[in-house]
Amino acid sequence: MDIEPLHRRIASDIERRIASGEWRPGFRIPTEAELMAEYGCARMTVSRAMTDLSARGLVVRRRRAGTVVAHPPVHSSALVAIPDIQSEIEGRGLAYSHQLLLRIVRPSRADEDGMGARLIELETLHLADAMPFTLERRLISLTTAPEAEHADFTAAPPGGWLLAHMPWTEAEHRISAVGADGETATRLGLSDGTPCLRLERRTWRDGLAVTWAWQTFPGAAYDLVARFSPTQSPMKTPIKE
Amino acid sequence: MDIEPLHRRIASDIERRIASGEWRPGFRIPTEAELMAEYGCARMTVSRAMTDLSARGLVVRRRRAGTVVAHPPVHSSALVAIPDIQSEIEGRGLAYSHQLLLRIVRPSRADEDGMGARLIELETLHLADAMPFTLERRLISLTTAPEAEHADFTAAPPGGWLLAHMPWTEAEHRISAVGADGETATRLGLSDGTPCLRLERRTWRDGLAVTWAWQTFPGAAYDLVARFSPTQSPMKTPIKE
DNA sequence: GGCAGTCTAATGTCTAGACATTATTGCGCG
DNA sequence: CGCGCAATAATGTCTAGACATTAGACTGCC
Structure with a gap:
């Protein structure tokens, strides 16, 4: 078992609470200062976790207003991967x-x-x-x-x-x-x-x-298939029997 | 014009060199120490730029071995968005x-x-x-x-x-x-x-x-269309005439 | 009441270090 | 020659601060 970096742990803690519905879209996440105290770490570490979540579109960060859980994209366009x-x-x-x-x-x-x-x-x-x-x-x-x-x-x-x-x-x-x-x-x-x-x-x-x-x-012999979760890109290779 | 953060500038400099073909897949990117000297900044700043590029799959970082331009993914090389x-x-x-x-x-x-x-x-x-x-x-x-x-x-x-x-x-x-x-x-x-x-x-x-x-x-009336660049997800809504 | 200007709470960036981790390199020994 | 071990070079994480930037909240003036 390799240990999980702290910033990743913070990010996945928050991700879990969003995925479980405990923190719904629009919910205001604790400030970096609060999370710093909760995890007993430096602000850069919390900040990195939040930056990651933000880059993945799970949260929206705004100065002064704080960080809130993102609303799922309206054009929730799903994806299909086209393999080689x-x-x-x-x-x-x-x-x-x-x-x-x-x-x-x-x-x-x-x-x-x-x-x-x-x-x-x-x-x-x-x-x-x-x-x-x-x-x-x-x-x-x-x-x-x-x-x-x-x-x-x-x-x-x-x-x-x-x-x-x-x-x-x-x-x-x-x-x-x-x-x-x-x-x-x-x-x-x-x-x-x-x-x-x-x-x-x-x-x-x-x-x-x-x-x-x-x-x-x-048409009978070929399908394009993709299996994925909303926060991740479709990575699994399509399989057809 | 808002000024571009230094870490983003570093990242896009490198991205440009990869996109232009100047740095081909497998090319070993300057080490963080070298980039630090080139941009006259702290290692954390360079590191953040590289972490971003790595998260987007443009480069692969390995301890001791350094950072190299990623080979374009063989699988899932392309995507199509399925709109609502x-x-x-x-x-x-x-x-x-x-x-x-x-x-x-x-x-x-x-x-x-x-x-x-x-x-x-x-x-x-x-x-x-x-x-x-x-x-x-x-x-x-x-x-x-x-x-x-x-x-x-x-x-x-x-x-x-x-x-x-x-x-x-x-x-x-x-x-x-x-x-x-x-x-x-x-x-x-x-x-x-x-x-x-x-x-x-x-x-x-x-x-x-x-x-x-x-x-x-x-079949005659509907196509799935996606237009995109390799480093970005397909965001533009498909248009058919 | 409303508006302008100021205060301030929150994120955004950056620094200069420290130590951890990993894999390559090279050396010495058998 | 080859094997194993140690040195080392690179990234990975983290800290404790600093200052910048933004936009909500407040205050006072009209």
Whole structure:
């Protein structure tokens, strides 16, 4: 058993009282001076505990007014974590592999706004135990990521290559449900119109587009799952049987 | 302009160098003693900056070994926020309304494991400008939330009522793609088999199940969207045109 | 009664130290 | 050469103060 630092103990004492409902939103927490006396420690120690709680959004601190239990956010938007395909597959104990189906370098079209003048278009099929798992269509801007032109996407899938070579500063995800269209259905071994989960992901680096990807998952075989508590980010890896 | 505290300035200096790629993952950051000299401040101040960065996952600190730029997390690399239906609709400038289609109190079935002995089953249709937006089927455990038996779910939708009356401590989300089946298709005004986004949400309070809900969105009309940067949580509300 | 200015209670930052903890490094010994 | 132990370099925690900043509370004046 390692001993818990005092500041953490103070923080979790308070967190427990908030979680249990003993201290409801709006309740004014004892002042630092009072907690100092209660725990017999310096104010910096209490202050650190409160700063931590405040950073996690459990309490709101205001000078002179004191510290109160925060009201839960109104737009209590819950979260779902989107795992990396390879670790997702391997996390299920299956063998991961991928096939590069298409690789062309071409000028960008008008509807590919912001992707730079030249880009690579890729199509990759990701397999779990040799069964189609997801079909990925991806554009990579050669303006932002010129090294991509000489990358070997048969060795590493484009998602992994980008993760290692092109850190992004902004991202957007879009999840929707679509029916598998002709080519996609064929590649995934589905009949036409089968409901699929479509995950669209765009990233930018300092305002310049890096990549734009669409991944299509057979609806029956794939769920996005997240399990979490309100004060923590979703950390547990999704598991599906 | 309010002046920036020194510890924040140190932290953002370092953050900038990480974001710019100048300091790549694995790079060893100057020691606290070095930063102390560089900024001419006490070690506590540097330490606080590093503690903040560490809490946000940008760096990894290890005694004796020093502080290095963290490798971007392989798992859970991305998130999507799931907004509250009502604010989602109103955020698009549409009028929100809802209809209670079904409300029965009954004993739980075997496949409704963990939901307590008695529960309420509800079906609610959420509308945006009087057009069907999502169909929600929900179970609420009367063991955990007995007050729900006397709640008026025609006035407030069950999701909103629960948010206000039954705080949860644990939640699970599952997103999948399904084809609209007979009754669901009818209620949403779709033809059979139309791809729909299915959002399943379960919550618990101290280990006891509170609610279990399934929401079905027409695939063509609804996306989950999140836009964010790697160091921050997704805060911006998704917008779809 | 109301308003302006002042007082003051609370948090926010920072310092210069102290000692604890941990893991690496390197040395000496077999 | 390799093993174990000691030295040491780095972070982790904590203290007892100091001064800054903010905003609620009060007071007195009109």
